[in-house]
Amino acid sequence: MKEIIYIQAGSISNYVGTHFWNAQETYFTYEEGDDPYVNHDVSFREGQTLKGEPTFCPRLLLFDRKSNFGALGRGMYGEEESENAVLSQWNGAVDELRQPAVPKSKYQTCLESGDDVSQEDSKDIRYWSDYSHVSYHPRTPQRLPDVADYENTExxxxxSRDAFTKYNESTDLMEDAFRFFVEECDNIQGLQIMNDTSTFGGFTHSFLSAFRDEFTKLPSWTFSFLSDSIPVSLNVDDPRSIMKALNDALCLQGLNGLSTMTIPFYSPLLWEKGSWLSEIDLKDSLFQSASIISTHVETITLPLRLKNSQHTMTNLSSALTTRGNQRIGHLAGTFPVQENVRDLETKLYDLTLNTSKLSKPDQCSGCVDVSRGFSEPLKLKHSDWRGGWRQGAIIVESPAILPPTSFPRYFKSGTTPSSLSALTTLTTTSRTASLFGQYAKLADNCTKQYAHVIQQMGLEMDDVKELRDTLHVLEDEYRGDETNSDDEDELGEDEE
Known part of the structure; x- marks a missing residue:
């Protein structure tokens, strides 16, 4: 068994993470004789509720502001904490001011009552906890204080870095909650992180720094959700937009040095419409877009949890970084897949560069493909297609996706199929050079025109100059021998 410890930090990450864990629970089998194809112990720990009932909980630390938790219970495995639990420790007079409790969602109410659970509509979702189906260990929810209405820390x-320092000092996070999950593991294989850069970028950087102080060689994969401010379409009259984009650049620079593999995502607000969404009626809903991201994150990491799989975070990271020390990966995919190889050619969408224009001649260090629910003919077509494009690609075939009851009802067919197919691919590629190049230009412009933004962020001018120079070095490293700058131009055209 090779356990993984999971970290989720930020609202977007927790929307994606809630879908991720609901999907994990669909792998549990309850009929005698059924043999699951996933090793549950990789991601779940076994325990007991306060009533002595056995339960499985994610090996997870979940960070967010208190107001974003919704109706998620504070007690053991989701049971509500007693109202008098804290007051019983105080003998003095009490003037109690209690805010009304957040009512449970329709989905949660049905789960608790044992009624039939129907699929959620986007309009019914207020918080990521509204559609959560799993039980959490008491150490999992990590509630950071809310910020005042007049503050905007995004x-x-x-x-964000200061928030980690204060929270770690007040809760002894690394020595208590994190170490609790580590010490339960027999043979930990690594850390999987999802974080929002705009609200938890510096926080995650500080967390990973503390993690690296003790676990210098343990692999970590970070799925990082960038803000909706990108350099090529930046509102230069809005300091907040500049601040968010510069913060993204700082996050990419920091993660490149701390995380074994970093997979950035552009905001779903910036997604292109096109053939890759031909089967889905996608609304402007984080609940819906998070399910698409989660499908691909869950799919690409599935080999780490499959029974009898030889794949680990260590060997997959090595396979992806065969050409130098390239730690930034591109995640692309298509979902759902029809029985047509053209779906692989025309509907593969790069969620890292936010484009469906995947040019084949780019230099590629490594490639991992994971397919879900492919028929035998499609498996052969996929193997031939991928073999002609990426020599030496790792291809993992796995069963179809069984969507949980919480899955969005956004299919144009009008119903959610009982099983779904998908293809997700993770690559390290020269196309990443354009990503670093755009942020390097932003950092350079900040040193010349936006000194007030740098000051407002609490940074020194030398910090931003160093960031600019580091990003240019990374741009050159990822571009390698490629002299064609079409990728950079293409990124600008796509984003504009």
Whole structure:
């Protein structure tokens, strides 16, 4: 058994993470004789509720602001904490001011009552906890204090780092909650992180720094959700937009040095419409877009949890970084897949560069493909197609996706199929050079025109100059021998 410890930090990450864990629970089998194809112990720990009932809980630390938790219970495995639990420790007079409790969602109410659970509509979702189906260990929810209404810390790198320092000092996070999950593991294989850069970028950087102080060689994969401010379409009259984009650049620079593999995502607000969404009626809903991201994150990491799989975070990371020390990966995919190889050619969408224009001649260090629910003919077509494009690609075939009851009802067919197919591919590629190049230009412009933004973020001018130079070095490293700058131009055209 090779356990993974999971970290989720931020609202977007927890929307994606809730779908991720609901999908994990569909692998549990309850009929005698059924043999699951996933090793549950990789991601779940076994325990007991306060009533002595056996339960499985994710090996997870979940960070967010208190107001974003919704009706998620504070007690053991989701049971509500007693109202008098804290007051019983105080003998003095009490003037109690209690805010009304957040009512449970329709989905949660049906789960608790044992009624038939129907699929959620986007309009019914207020918080990521509204559609959560799993039980959490008491150490999993990590509630950070809310910020005042007049404060806007989004995109503020230094305040985000300071939040980690204060929270770690007040809760002894690393020595208590994190170490609890580590010490339960027999043979930990690594850390999987999802984080929002705009609100938890500096926080995650500080967490990973503390992690690396003790676990210098343990692999970590970070799925990082960038803000909706990108350099090529930046509103230069809005300091907040500049701040968020510069914060993204700082996050990419920091993660490149701390995480074994980092997979950035552009905001779903910036997604292109096109053939890759031909089967889905996608609304402007984080609940819906998070399910698509989660499907691909869950699919590409599935080999780490499959029974009898030889794949680990260590060997897959090595396979992806065969050409130098390239730690930034591109995640692309298509979902759902029809029985047509053209779906693989025309509907593969790069969620890292936010484009469906995947040019084949780019230099590629490594490639991992994971397919879900492919028929035998499609498996052969996929193997031939991929073999002609990426020599030496790792291809993992796995069963179809069984969507949980919480899955969005966004299919144009009008119903959610009982099983779904998907293809997800993770690559390290020269196309990443354009990503670093755009942020390097932003950092350079900040040193010349936006000194007030740098000051507002609590940064020194030398910090931003160093960031600019580091990003240019990374741009050159990822571009390699490729002299064609079409990728960079293409990124600008796509984003505009």
């Amino acid at each position: 995109g503020d790198w230094e305040l």
